[in-house]
Amino acid sequence: MSDTAAPEAQHITVPKVGFVSLGCPKALTDSELILTQLSAEGYQTSKTFEGADLVIVNTCGFIDEAVKESLDTIGEALAANGRVIVTGCLGAKAGQAGGDTLVKEIHPSVLAVTGPHATQEVMDAVHAHLPKPHDPFVDLVPPAGIKLTPRHYAYLKISEGCNHRCTFCIIPSMRGDLVSRPIGDVLKEARALFEGGVKELLVVSQDTSAYGVDLKYRTGFWDGRPVKTRMLELAQALGEIAAPYGAWVRLHYVYPYPSVDEAIPLMAQGLILPYLDVPFQHSHPDVLRRMKRPASGERNLERIERWREACPEIVIRSTFIAGFPGETEEEFQHLLDFVREAQIDRAGCFAYSPVEGAAANALAGMLPKEVREERRARFMTVAEEVSAAKLRSRIGATMQVLVDSAPALGRKGGVGRSYADAPEIDGTVRLLPPEKLSKQLRVGEFTRARIVATEGHDLVGVPV
Ligand code: SF4
Numbered sequence: 001m002s003d004t005a006a007p008e009a010q011h012i013t014v015p016k017v018g019f020v021s022l023g024c025p026k027a028l029t030d031s032e033l034i035l036t037q038l039s040a041e042g043y044q045t046s047k048t049f050e051g052a053d054l055v056i057v058n059t060c061g062f063i064d065e066a067v068k069e070s071l072d073t074i075g076e077a078l079a080a081n082g083r084v085i086v087t088g089c090l091g092a093k094a095g096q097a098g099g100d101t102l103v104k105e106i107h108p109s110v111l112a113v114t115g116p117h118a119t120q121e122v123m124d125a126v127h128a129h130l131p132k133p134h135d136p137f138v139d140l141v142p143p144a145g146i147k148l149t150p151r152h153y154a155y156l157k158i159s160e161g162c163n164h165r166c167t168f169c170i171i172p173s174m175r176g177d178l179v180s181r182p183i184g185d186v187l188k189e190a191r192a193l194f195e196g197g198v199k200e201l202l203v204v205s206q207d208t209s210a211y212g213v214d215l216k217y218r219t220g221f222w223d224g225r226p227v228k229t230r231m232l233e234l235a236q237a238l239g240e241i242a243a244p245y246g247a248w249v250r251l252h253y254v255y256p257y258p259s260v261d262e263a264i265p266l267m268a269q270g271l272i273l274p275y276l277d278v279p280f281q282h283s284h285p286d287v288l289r290r291m292k293r294p295a296s297g298e299r300n301l302e303r304i305e306r307w308r309e310a311c312p313e314i315v316i317r318s319t320f321i322a323g324f325p326g327e328t329e330e331e332f333q334h335l336l337d338f339v340r341e342a343q344i345d346r347a348g349c350f351a352y353s354p355v356e357g358a359a360a361n362a363l364a365g366m367l368p369k370e371v372r373e374e375r376r377a378r379f380m381t382v383a384e385e386v387s388a389a390k391l392r393s394r395i396g397a398t399m400q401v402l403v404d405s406a407p408a409l410g411r412k413g414g415v416g417r418s419y420a421d422a423p424e425i426d427g428t429v430r431l432l433p434p435e436k437l438s439k440q441l442r443v444g445e446f447t448r449a450r451i452v453a454t455e456g457h458d459l460v461g462v463p464v
Contacts, residue, residue, distance in 0.1 A: 023060030152444030239271030323372025
């Protein structure tokens, strides 16, 4: 028997962190950064509050309902676990009774509160309350980071904050002015995502068309060549990086500035998807002025017509607000006409609801809630007519579809999306069992499908 005993295996208890991510895709990317960092440092995640050593809640503070949802979630985490760190937009909101933050005022026992995009502050709080484990074997993390989205699509945040001051919005007061990420970093992240299996990249920010304004469109570097920090150059480079992977690039939150016209040929060439998410919010120039919307002086109808001439397959998705303070029936009719004439493919609409701290609350002419709701309903009737007709026109066409789910080994059909559908916000393509018995649908892969019917906001297709 050897007299040297084998060293005792060191038992390392890995601390577990519970994580709740609320809010928009921008908040989601913040969550991904924090989760990536936690994983890189060797923390594990817990699916339950009870099974965690500490819980992080990434909050949203955009509208009153989101504030309530965030505060309720913090309350639930405190009740179930007791050790909670709060981050995100709501964390930046000042208290009403003179307190530092609203969160501390309502939930004084939270361990720490930070604002949005504060990975380092959140990690500092985690280190203080749940010291990090020392285990070199857990220091491994996939190069694309930890994604909260399915493996085949990902959001790419290109900037933070916003230089506009739309009167209904409090985001700039929470997130500050526009800060664009260096273009080299953005493109590096994009390539890592494609290498990690991402087939659809969704470019997000508060104002994608303003990318680089704060940096005076500075020239950065990517792959050893100069590239301007500007939406057009970014879109072109992303399209080129995506091409060898056969992946899609989709632009969100683009305002109708003249400069956007230059990106349309990239869509016509197939470099990026012919899809634009343009949050118009209204069409009437007076309402847009009261909203202080970016590009409010632009002739949007003419602009859209030109976009469609240059790229006939372009799909335009937008959001609108019905019943903004002072909106007359005539102004509202203008909006309905706009949706019909502009043939907005996908439209969402909110009935105006006052957001605490927004400048619009001081505007004259607040409409009764019933009027705001009734206008929203009328808007949606028109928007759905337009959208349904556009969907019907696709029957008989063969479209490329990215498969999101495919049970039963992909032989019994599944669900996917065409270029016209962004995840979560647009419709889907319900896939029937493939025509050929040998064909199998695989999640995260493309298939071609012949469109045979429509179903509400969705299409139905047969994989071919
Ligand atoms: S563009 Fe307007 S609505 Fe959008 S984040 Fe900036 S201020 Fe808010």
